[in-house]
Amino acid sequence: MGATNVAAIRGGVVTLQAAADAFLSSPRCENPNTRRAYAGVVDNVIGQLGALRPLAEVTDAEIGEVVEGLWGTAADRRGTATGQR
Numbered sequence: 001m002g003a004t005n006v007a008a009i010r011g012g013v014v015t016l017q018a019a020a021d022a023f024l025s026s027p028r029c030e031n032p033n034t035r036r037a038y039a040g041v042v043d044n045v046i047g048q049l050g051a052l053r054p055l056a057e058v059t060d061a062e063i064g065e066v067v068e069g070l071w072g073t074a075a076d077r078r079g080t081a082t083g084q085r
Contacts, residue, residue, distance in 0.1 A: 016058065017051040044070055 020042045029035040048066040049058060 014055045015052050016046050016049055016055055019055045020046055 023029065024035055024039055024042065029038055045063065045066050048070070049062065
């Protein structure tokens with residue numbers, strides 16, 4: 001996969017919802033199936049963290065905890081439970 005450019009969101013405080021909307025509106029998500037798949041994941045994570053929460057205040061650890069809580073026992077595409085490699 002080639003390198004991608006990420007554009008900064010300009011303005012005041014950027015909320016999780018604003019960041020998600022910008023990502024889902026990006027060329028990376030032009031394919032409707034890709035957008036739908038990403039939107040489902042993003043919506044679930046934002047639902048746990050708070051849509052109006054400032055993006056800059058969210059830590060990697062918090063995102064990891066939410067993802068683990070939502071999908072920790074889910075199988076990856078090879079059928080192996082996540083975290084058991």
